[in-house]
Amino acid sequence: MKRISILGSTGSIGKNALRVIAANPNRFSVEYLTAGHNADLLIEQALNFQPKTIAIADKKQVAAVQQSLKPYHIEVLDGKQGINEIAAKQDVDLVLNAIVGSAGLEPSYHALQAGNDIALSNKESLVMAGELINRLLKEKNLKLYPVDSEHSAVWQCIAGEKPENIRRIILTGSGGPFRSYPVEQFDQITPAQALKHPTWSMGRKITIDSATLMNKGLEIIEAYWLFHLPPEQMDILIHPQSIIHSMVEFIDGSIKAQLGLPDMKLPIQYALSYPDRLPVSWENTDFASIGTLTFEAPDFAKFPSIQLAYDALKRGGTAPAILNVVNEWAVYAFLEHKIKFTDIPRFVEEALSTLPIKDIPKLADILKAEQAGREFVENKLLK
Amino acid sequence: MKRISILGSTGSIGKNALRVIAANPNRFSVEYLTAGHNADLLIEQALNFQPKTIAIADKKQVAAVQQSLKPYHIEVLDGKQGINEIAAKQDVDLVLNAIVGSAGLEPSYHALQAGNDIALSNKESLVMAGELINRLLKEKNLKLYPVDSEHSAVWQCIAGEKPENIRRIILTGSGGPFRSYPVEQFDQITPAQALKHPTWSMGRKITIDSATLMNKGLEIIEAYWLFHLPPEQMDILIHPQSIIHSMVEFIDGSIKAQLGLPDMKLPIQYALSYPDRLPVSWENTDFASIGTLTFEAPDFAKFPSIQLAYDALKRGGTAPAILNVVNEWAVYAFLEHKIKFTDIPRFVEEALSTLPIKDIPKLADILKAEQAGREFVENKLLK
Numbered sequence A, B: 001m002k003r004i005s006i007l008g009s010t011g012s013i014g015k016n017a018l019r020v021i022a023a024n025p026n027r028f029s030v031e032y033l034t035a036g037h038n039a040d041l042l043i044e045q046a047l048n049f050q051p052k053t054i055a056i057a058d059k060k061q062v063a064a065v066q067q068s069l070k071p072y073h074i075e076v077l078d079g080k081q082g083i084n085e086i087a088a089k090q091d092v093d094l095v096l097n098a099i100v101g102s103a104g105l106e107p108s109y110h111a112l113q114a115g116n117d118i119a120l121s122n123k124e125s126l127v128m129a130g131e132l133i134n135r136l137l138k139e140k141n142l143k144l145y146p147v148d149s150e151h152s153a154v155w156q157c158i159a160g161e162k163p164e165n166i167r168r169i170i171l172t173g174s175g176g177p178f179r180s181y182p183v184e185q186f187d188q189i190t191p192a193q194a195l196k197h198p199t200w201s202m203g204r205k206i207t208i209d210s211a212t213l214m215n216k217g218l219e220i221i222e223a224y225w226l227f228h229l230p231p232e233q234m235d236i237l238i239h240p241q242s243i244i245h246s247m248v249e250f251i252d253g254s255i256k257a258q259l260g261l262p263d264m265k266l267p268i269q270y271a272l273s274y275p276d277r278l279p280v281s282w283e284n285t286d287f288a289s290i291g292t293l294t295f296e297a298p299d300f301a302k303f304p305s306i307q308l309a310y311d312a313l314k315r316g317g318t319a320p321a322i323l324n325v326v327n328e329w330a331v332y333a334f335l336e337h338k339i340k341f342t343d344i345p346r347f348v349e350e351a352l353s354t355l356p357i358k359d360i361p362k363l364a365d366i367l368k369a370e371q372a373g374r375e376f377v378e379n380k381l382l383k
Helices: A012-023 A039-049 A059-072 A079-087 A101-113 A123-140 A149-157 A183-188 A204-212 A214-227 A265-273 A305-315 A319-335 A343-354 A363-382 B012-023 B039-049 B059-072 B079-087 B101-113 B123-140 B149-157 B183-188 B204-212 B214-227 B265-273 B305-315 B319-335 B343-354 B363-382
Strands: A002-007 A028-035 A053-056 A075-078 A094-097 A118-120 A144-146 A166-173 A234-238 A244-250 A255-259 A292-294 B002-007 B028-035 B053-056 B075-078 B094-097 B118-120 B144-146 B166-173 B234-238 B244-250 B255-259 B292-294
Touching: A002 A012, A002 A079, A002 A101, A012 A028, A012 A039, A012 A094, A012 A265, A028 A039, A028 A079, A039 A053, A039 A059, A053 A059, A053 A079, A059 A075, A075 A079, A079 A101, A094 A101, A094 A265, A101 A118, A101 A123, A101 A319, A101 A363, A118 A123, A118 A265, A123 A214, A123 A319, A123 A363, A144 A149, A144 A214, A144 A265, A149 A166, A149 A214, A149 A244, A149 A255, A149 A265, A166 A214, A204 A214, A204 A319, A204 A343, A214 A234, A214 A305, A214 A319, A214 A343, A305 A319, A305 A343, A319 A343, A319 A363, A343 A363, B002 B012, B002 B079, B002 B101, B002 B265, B012 B028, B012 B039, B012 B094, B012 B265, B028 B039, B028 B079, B039 B053, B039 B059, B053 B059, B053 B079, B059 B075, B075 B079, B079 B101, B094 B101, B094 B265, B101 B118, B101 B123, B101 B319, B101 B363, B118 B123, B118 B265, B123 B214, B123 B319, B123 B363, B144 B149, B144 B214, B144 B265, B149 B166, B149 B214, B149 B244, B149 B255, B149 B265, B166 B214, B204 B214, B204 B319, B204 B343, B214 B234, B214 B305, B214 B319, B214 B343, B305 B319, B305 B343, B319 B343, B319 B363, B343 B363
Parallel strands: A002 A028, A002 A094, A028 A053, A053 A075, A094 A118, A118 A144, A166 A234, B002 B028, B002 B094, B028 B053, B053 B075, B094 B118, B118 B144, B166 B234
Antiparallel strands: A166 A244, A244 A255, A255 B255, A292 B292, B166 B244, B244 B255
């Protein structure tokens, strides 16, 4: 029985993780759950999975959650502190961090500090603090398993292979809803248009990142901290059908790919069940019916976020953290109709060229950069 | 330094193997070479690679070869016996069996009996005597590495995976030159047409097998003896671009594929260098220029050889040996314009329903079945 805690259980990844766990009741137990604001769903999940303790970030809803769960002896914590406390609980085998955005960084840090292995869906943890997290993993001899479909694909492709034989990682991406959309009309793109992802069903933040292709950029930075290849050995390939989830090229020219239908349950389950694979009843991949897979090079001019991410990775220090947080708050501003679609990368570029960048950052430095990035976006919105 | 002997060095695989070895002179040494009839090329190879001993099957050419190599102290053996003797030489690390057709079986047997690991391009060894060869591998604790691009792909995809987690093997095939050709005109297909393979450059025998799709059938039988999955867990998928070399599906629905340009040097090198991979300078796979990969189900009605192979595998005993040898001699008869393209599977079907099949065959039984199959084709040609 693997004891799991899920941080961010009411989001898209969290819900799918609970589906995977519900399908394998003899394999996994849910020890802890945390959520941001969705009190109703958190209560329902707590009743279904009977965790020891849960936490909700939104302090205004704590009383109501406590009231509902009182008869069931489920403890309820609150706020960022409550979530960090749950991340650090040591009576678990694996912490799934499925929190959305930069809010996921501190819980990752606390989970590792407490000696917990992590299944990481919160890519921001690695994007913002990859060096710090890698240091902790090494010091404490811990494991960090990727949950992103692309990184799960790479992880599966390098199984049984020597790291020194890897020549190149090829991260595939659908290209998002605006792959063939005229660039002249990019500044009129609405949130409703950008939220229509062609292949993957995901949360709102990541769906917008997939439309700007910043998501691929963040994934390149994440891949750097997971697989330790220099930026020039990591490529992006547009593959609209989202069947090949990513590829790895070896020094002899052989390429391995991991494929499957676009369903996040697979990489989530793999991260939870590793080193085992568990049989599933979900739909099989039928290549004859799929018929055609296509590929094209990414358009760096149309989607400037990609280059911004490569540049931030090469710059290092707090640059990726600034990229990440400015992008994140710009995305929320776009979703609230406060800025244009094209303002998102514009804000990021401006922030990277004006905000101070600190090398070899500690957690405090990263949190300071996060604060600075957030204020940068707020100030832009006031103007 | 890995000491290699190459059986069948003047064929397509043998020549490519020597290219791989020539590119890695500090890794491999050529200890022995054997050929069928091509004395001129064998002499040239012997002068280039300086093996200790060589053999040529064609006894009429022995004297000339001996004459040419006398000044260089290279011993020359002859006939089937000479080739078997070289297969059994024990001062090598790996025997590459690249002999074409059923003539490759006995050398495989002698190599294993002598305690040699094998890199197997001669799929007929496993098709005809899979059970026997597996018994020898187990008894003597030897390794057999596949050289066929499809089986090399499967082998690479299962690296680091547990055998019990494999759900299905998907062998891909280009579909050959007649994939879209009207079935009504199949009996007018000429050898010249059938020898034009759309993607792979290979020997004549295997190119015709790729046109009838018997090659995929033989590969299913070969895969059975390499990977030990029941026939219903091995599928064929038509993939005209020959970029995906085969795939493996796992119990959780995850699929891994091995990809690359269609160049036999890659799987040959992998079998020679395993467990290492060696850097190469050959052309990279550029997916954006490739653009499109397509898939379709194989047409069992148009290409009856596939079903014949599945049936022979399920029947077991000497049935696959009969399938293989009757197909082989029918292919040669077709290449000599003696029979029609559609006669090839017709001969095989008739032989399988008339010739006696022996269960749990010894080598002598398989060689008897081979003889019977050959005589079956000869008798058909006399009529």
